[in-house]
Amino acid sequence: MEKFDIAIIGGGPAGIMAAIAASRTSRVILLEKNPSLGCKLLLTGGGRCNITNGKPIKQLLTFFNNKNFLKHSFYTFTNEDLLSLFDLDFISEEDDRIFPKSGKSSDILKGLNDLLEDVSICYNFEVKSISDDFVINDKLKADKIIIATGGVTYPKTGSGIYNYSLTSQPITDIRYGLSPLVTKKDLSDIAGVTIRDVVISYKKSKVRGDVLFSHVGLTGPGIINISNEISESISYNLLESQPDIDLEIAIDLCPELSRDDLKFKFTNDFQKKGKTRLKNYLKLFLTNSFTDFFLDEINLDGNLELSRVNKKSKNRLVENLKRFTFEITDFNSNLAKVTIGGIDLTHVNPRTMESTLTPGLYFAGEVLNLHGPTGGYNLKIAFSTGYLAGISASEK
Structure with missing residues (x-):
C-alpha cells in the first residue's frame, strides 16, 4: 500500500x-x-x-x-x-x-x-x-x-x-446559494432582457444590481445575491429534502427617485408633454424591451396620451415603478453557483x-x-x- x-x-x-x-x-x-x-x-x-x-x-x-x-x-x-x-x-x-x-x-x-x-x-x-x-x-x-x-x-x-x-x-x-430564481409567471416573451441597477427586496433584505430575465425566471447579479437571503430564510436541508418555495420579491425600478419625486415629476411632465404616448414616456425609466411587458402587467394602455392618464393610473404607475413584484416558486438549482x-x-x-x-x-x-x-x-x-x-x- x-x-x-x-x-x-x-x-x-x-x-x-x-x-x-x-x-x-x-x-x-x-x-x-x-x-x-x-x-x-x-x-x-x-x-x-x-x-x-x-x-x-x-x-x-x-x-x-x-x-x-x-x-x-x-x-x-x-x-x-x-x-x-x-x-x-x-x-x-x-x-x-x-x-x-x-x-x-x-x-x-x-x-x-x-x-x-x-x-x-x-x-x-x-x-x-x-x-x-x-x-x-x-x-x-x-x-x-x-x-x-x-x-x-x-x-x-x-x-x-x-x-x-x-x-x-x-x-x-x-x-443552494447564488442561484437564479424560478417565477410563477412565464417570462419567455422578455427572455434575454436586462434591467440595470435596480434594487431587489425580500422581506428586510435589499440588494442592488442588474436583473436578467430568462425563460424560466430571474437571474443576473442582483437576483443571484438576493437568493442567498431567500435560501437562508427557508427551513430546508438538501441532505434530507428539496425546498418548498412560495414567496414574493419586489424590484424598485427607479431607486434614485422616491414615490414623491415620481409623483411630482409625473404631475409636471404629463401636463407639458400631454401628447406623448405613455409607452414612449416610460423610456425615461425603463428599457424599450421591458416597457410593454411592464404596462401589460399593471394593465395600462401604452398608447394612452399622458394628458389622458388619470390620477388612479398615475398612482398605479408610481407604485409599480417602486415595487414591481414577482412570485417565486423555486431555485433554478442546476445553475446555483x-x-x-x-x-x-x-x-x-x-x-x-x-x-x-x-x-x-x-x-x-x-x-x-x-x-x-x-x-x-x-x-x-x-x-x-x-x-x-x-x-x-x-x-x-
Missing part, C-alpha cells in the same frame, strides 16, 4: 492550492474523481474566471458572515500572493472583480497545473471510504488528509451530497483549517460552512483556506 505525507481529496481551486502549498515540504497526492482538474474553475466568471475580489482585506471580510473565521486565512494568503503565482496580466472590473486580461479561465487553470509538478495526481479516483488511520479506499494511506470536495452545486463537476459523509465531522444544514452550509466551523481551527475532533484531518473551500456574494469572493475563500490547510498540514 503506497503511503503519502498528505492526501488531498478534490481537485478544485481549494484542493489545487492546498496541494501547491503542501508539496513544498511534503510528499503529496491529489485525488480527483474527474478525468481533469478544475472543472468548476473553468466555469467561473462566465468562463473568464473571476479569480478574486480586489478589495482590501479589512473591507473584503465585511462581506462574509463568518469573517472572524476567515481573517487568518485571508491575511496568510493575500490577493497579492495569489496573483503573483501567475505569469499573467490581470484587470479589475466593476466591484473590484479581478480577471485575467486574456479573459480565459483556462489560462488560470494552466498556471495552477504548472505549479503541481511535485504533486502526484490520481484522476478518476472517487473516494468512497476513509478509515480511522487515514487509509483511503483500502488502497493508499496518508499521515494527514485535506478534504476539499466542494459543495452540492454543479454536480457534473464532481460535487455531491455524498461528499459530506466521508467523515463524522458535524455538518450544518445544506442549501455555491453551497450554503457545510462542515460546521465550530469544530475547525481557523488558524490551521484542522479538525478539532480528528487530528490530522483538514478542510478547505466550499465543503466548509463558508460562502459569499458573487464577484470573486468565493474563489477568494477557496484559494486562501486551501493554502492555509496545505501549509498547516505540511508544517505540523
Whole structure:
C-alpha cells in the first residue's frame, strides 16, 4: 500500500492550492474523481474566471458572515500572493472583480497545473471510504488528509451530497446559494432582457444590481445575491429534502427617485408633454424591451396620451415603478453557483483549517460552512483556506 505525507481529496481551486502549498515540504497526492482538474474553475466568471475580489482585506471580510473565521486565512494568503503565482496580466472590473486580461479561465487553470509538478495526481479516483488511520479506499494511506470536495452545486463537476459523509465531522444544514430564481409567471416573451441597477427586496433584505430575465425566471447579479437571503430564510436541508418555495420579491425600478419625486415629476411632465404616448414616456425609466411587458402587467394602455392618464393610473404607475413584484416558486438549482452550509466551523481551527475532533484531518473551500456574494469572493475563500490547510498540514 503506497503511503503519502498528505492526501488531498478534490481537485478544485481549494484542493489545487492546498496541494501547491503542501508539496513544498511534503510528499503529496491529489485525488480527483474527474478525468481533469478544475472543472468548476473553468466555469467561473462566465468562463473568464473571476479569480478574486480586489478589495482590501479589512473591507473584503465585511462581506462574509463568518469573517472572524476567515481573517487568518485571508491575511496568510493575500490577493497579492495569489496573483503573483501567475505569469499573467490581470484587470479589475466593476466591484473590484479581478480577471485575467486574456479573459480565459483556462489560462488560470494552466498556471495552477504548472505549479503541481511535485504533486502526484490520481484522476478518476472517487473516494468512497476513509478509515480511522487515514487509509483511503483500502488502497493508499496518508499521515494527514485535506478534504476539499466542494459543495452540492454543479454536480457534473464532481460535487455531491455524498461528499459530506466521508467523515463524522458535524455538518450544518445544506442549501443552494447564488442561484437564479424560478417565477410563477412565464417570462419567455422578455427572455434575454436586462434591467440595470435596480434594487431587489425580500422581506428586510435589499440588494442592488442588474436583473436578467430568462425563460424560466430571474437571474443576473442582483437576483443571484438576493437568493442567498431567500435560501437562508427557508427551513430546508438538501441532505434530507428539496425546498418548498412560495414567496414574493419586489424590484424598485427607479431607486434614485422616491414615490414623491415620481409623483411630482409625473404631475409636471404629463401636463407639458400631454401628447406623448405613455409607452414612449416610460423610456425615461425603463428599457424599450421591458416597457410593454411592464404596462401589460399593471394593465395600462401604452398608447394612452399622458394628458389622458388619470390620477388612479398615475398612482398605479408610481407604485409599480417602486415595487414591481414577482412570485417565486423555486431555485433554478442546476445553475446555483455555491453551497450554503457545510462542515460546521465550530469544530475547525481557523488558524490551521484542522479538525478539532480528528487530528490530522483538514478542510478547505466550499465543503466548509463558508460562502459569499458573487464577484470573486468565493474563489477568494477557496484559494486562501486551501493554502492555509496545505501549509498547516505540511508544517505540523
